[in-house]
Amino acid sequence: MLSNVINKIAYSPTMKISAEVKKLLENGENIIDLTVGEPDFDTPDNIKQAAIKAIQNNFTKYTENTGIFDLRKAIANKFKNDNNLDYSTDEIIVSTGAKQTIFLAIQSIINDGDEVIFSSPYYVSYPEMVKIAGGKSVVIPTDEKTGFKITAEMLSKSLTEKTKLLIVCNPSNPTGSVYSKDEILKLSEVIEGKDIFILSDEIYEKIIYDNFEYFSFASASKKIKERTITINGCSKTYSMTGWRLGYAAANSEIIKAMAKYQSHNTGNTSSISQAAALEALTGDQTFVKHIKKEFEKRRDYLHEELSSIENLICFKPSGAFYFFPNVKRFFGKTFSGKEIKNSEDLSLFLLQNGKVATVPGTAFGLDGYIRISYSTSIENLIEATKRIKESLSLLK
Ligand SMILES: Cc1ncc(COP(=O)(O)O)c(C=O)c1O
Structure with missing residues (x-):
């Protein structure tokens, strides 16, 4: 049936x-x-107030499919300020939760039989999303020995002619491990110059400890940035899981592809959540x-x-x-x-x-x-x- x-x-x-x-x-x-x-x-009060104001001002209709300009601009600024990454507003998409953003990215680049590498333990949705896209998950098991992280050697051994995508969850759900700059540079050396994309799931970026300096995968090099889709969102950073607001940055060709899918799927994210997210990203960060x-x-x-x-x-x-x-x-x-x-x-x-x-x-x-x-x-x-x-x- x-x-x-x-x-x-x-x-x-x-x-x-x-x-x-x-x-x-x-x-x-x-x-x-x-x-x-x-x-x-x-959810912080200033964010809730922004949403209430949006409703009162009748900001309650369809918006641009990829998200309102001001929010995409705020997201581009976030990438510049936090990660020293330059993106134009055409290189940003806003979706209904990071889960949807990841789904759109995988749908946009994976063909039947393409291999997608990620480590286990993994975020529960990765293998199912790969299956939906017709891809094949290539799972690298990790343990405490490498701090639950993939090493360059492990990555290198998992590559085949069919490898299309590497997913890195950093910081990781479920282990809480975080890749250092050096570890990311070593991984990127293995794939640079190859026809492989990277999906860097950075939804927990702001929840890191011990004064750890966060290094976003796309910062590894210009070539790597061209092939990286960085996923982030408001769910964890601003305690906004119910508002459903995720976003991605990538080259405009990939963002356009994701937008095409989204236009027939959910269309834009809730206008009210977008107004709230704009406040989240540009307002007080206490x-x-x-x-x-x-x-x-x-x-x-x-x-x-x-x-x-x-x-x-x-x-x-x-x-x-x-x-x-x-x-x-x-x-x-x-x-x-x-x-x-x-x-x-x-x-x-x-x-x-x-x-x-x-x-x-x-x-x-x-x-x-x-x-x-x-x-x-x-x-x-x-x-x-x-x-x-x-x-x-x-x-x-
Ligand atoms: C690693 C990871 N990525 C993505 C998501 C999805 O986030 P959202 O609630 O914004 O869809 C989660 C949520 O638990 C997560 O743990």
């Missing part, structure tokens, strides 16, 4: 888990939800500093706590708001006659026994790990770590 494309793809696994947690919460269970993929802060500081405090707390748990190997993230601890040493252990065989079993055990919700690594294409989001209050994190410690100590 249904189309082949729909039968080929899976429902977003994190959404499935969030729905399960929601159900338990609705049943009155005292669950601490560490599956959250969005900042737990309210909020961004505030959430970064707050997340860094939580990361430090959680790192100390998780590192003290026997048998849990805890990689310290440099960005985003997730931990991705290695739980393999719990495999083979049992509780009440039930054996933990994989990360799904462990996540389920933590949910049922400790009333703490996490996401199993399998959702991100890598078993042996769980994702713990610290987008929740420090009080919740204190209680959650207590519960996790108690539960894990029961596994023998």
Whole structure:
């Protein structure tokens, strides 16, 4: 009955888990939800006011398909100021969330059989979007040894004549790893001069710690910039996940292609969200500093706590708001006659026994790990770590 494309793809696994947690919460269970993929802060007031003003001023009609000029100009300025990248307004597109922007980019460059390289653990939507476009995912598994990052050598070994696109999630969801300038330059050396595009997903760009200096992939060289589609948006930086505003910068040929698809798909992003995004990008940036500081405090707390748990190997993230601890040493252990065989079993055990919700690594294409989001209050994190410690100590 249904189309082949729909039968080929899976429902977003994190959404499935969030729905399960929601159900338990609705049943009155005292669950601490560490599956959250969005900042737990309210959208700043100046941004909300800009949206209210837009409605009152009847800025409520269709806009240009690629986004209003002023917003595209503000985005171009953002790239100049933050990343020292020059883009004209024709090289920018605004979409309905970064997820749509990534989708448009993949649809615009991938043909049947083209290979798309990315690392695992990966952002859940990459393989499904590649499938929808008829492409083939070439997944490079990573672990703590390389800080969950692809090295030049790993990339080089994965290239074939069919490689069309490299996707880099930087900072990474789910590991929180961040590529240094040197690491990006080494990766770019492997692909420079080849007929390969880069999709650099920089949605967590502003949530980085330890005074890390962020280096955007497109800054690697002029040639690399020509072939890079940089994805960003307002969701994480300004706690605007529900407003659905993502954007991309790339050469005008690619942006035109993405715009063509978008014109028959959603058309423009909500005019109200665009007015809000304009304020987000051009208004006061205190909020961004505030959430970064707050997340860094939580990361430090959680790192100390998780590192003290026997048998849990805890990689310290440099960005985003997730931990991705290695739980393999719990495999083979049992509780009440039930054996933990994989990360799904462990996540389920933590949910049922400790009333703490996490996401199993399998959702991100890598078993042996769980994702713990610290987008929740420090009080919740204190209680959650207590519960996790108690539960894990029961596994023998
Ligand atoms: C790595 C990554 N890229 C893209 C997105 C999508 O962002 P948006 O909510 O703007 O669609 C997310 C959201 O969780 C993400 O984690």
